[in-house]
Amino acid sequence: TRMYWMVASVNPVLVLYHDGVARVNGKDYNGTDFSNDKDHLSNLSTGGKALALKELHLEQVQSKRIPQGVAPTDHVRNQMKTATAHIARAFQNISFSLEGYGSENGWSVYGIDFMIDNDLDVYLIEPQHSPGMKKETYGNLTDEMIHSMFSIVEEIHERQSQGQYVLPLSTLGGWEVVYSEEDDYIYEYEFDRSIEKKKLSWNCEEAKTALN
Numbered sequence: 754t755r756m757y758w759m760v761a762s763v764n765p766v767l768v769l770y771h772d773g774v775a776r777v778n779g780k781d782y783n784g785t786d787f788s789n790d791k792d793h794l795s796n797l798s799t800g801g802k803a804l805a806l807k808e809l810h811l812e813q814v815q816s817k818r819i820p821q822g823v824a825p826t827d828h829v830r831n832q833m834k835t836a837t838a839h840i841a842r843a844f845q846n847i848s849f850s851l852e853g854y855g856s857e858n859g860w861s862v863y864g865i866d867f868m869i870d871n872d873l874d875v876y877l878i879e880p881q882h883s884p885g886m887k888k889e890t891y892g893n894l895t896d897e898m899i900h901s902m903f904s905i906v907e908e909i910h911e912r913q914s915q916g917q918y919v920l921p922l923s924t925l926g927g928w929e930v931v932y933s934e935e936d937d938y939i940y941e942y943e944f945d946r947s948i949e950k951k952k953l954s955w956n957c958e959e960a961k962t963a964l965n
Contacts, residue, residue: 754806754867757884757898758837759928761905763849763859766934767919768841769905770834771898771927773864775804806830816872820944825873831942832875833867838931838940840865840880845934858913860906862898874946901926 756773760766811825819828841849864881904924912919919935931940 754833754869755881756833756837756865756867757862758841758865758880758931759860759862759902759905760841760849761860761902761928762909762919764857765919766841766845766849766932767909767930768838768932769925769928770837770931770940771929772806772830775806775809775869777804777809811873814871814873818872818874818945828944829869829873829875833865834929834931834940835942836867836875836877837865840877841932842939858910860909862902897927901928 754773754775757771759769759771761769806826806829809826811829814825816825816828819825823831862884864884866878866881868876868878870876901924904926905922905928908922908924909919920930920933922930929940930938932938
């Protein structure tokens, strides 16, 4: 999947998440046939397809690990939001600094790629410096995102120029706040992964330790 995250403010750090698209293979993947080394790729350039999360029909997937009362699509989305929030917090002192820019604030938008397995567990592949927002690929999604991005940045500027707190924002559009340095808020979604999958997890504190 290609989702999006926006650093709407660097001073203080404010990070928002936005749904993107699920990229699926152009043809069925066969795990026993490796004659074509591109069959597993979902890149649009290799014949993959871009679908909205709701078009994946995740409600058909049976998983005992989805918390009661949570829709399968929300279960997947919530994991992506949590991962995005923890990445932002782990790297904020490294990546989101105005030092040397001579500016009071700044903002940017990025892509972030995930993989979803058969149990609807989500795995981070990598954040993307280039968000990849071509209208011919993503259609109206691009228009909505760009319009709401500039509305958010404008509102933050107006609030700060008046000496107000950044949050709450009134012009979020399809964006959702997942990390706020100002409010010491980080989005969290908890559920029980299997023991085997927990061993693959890498939380924010472990990431900070590794970076240091």
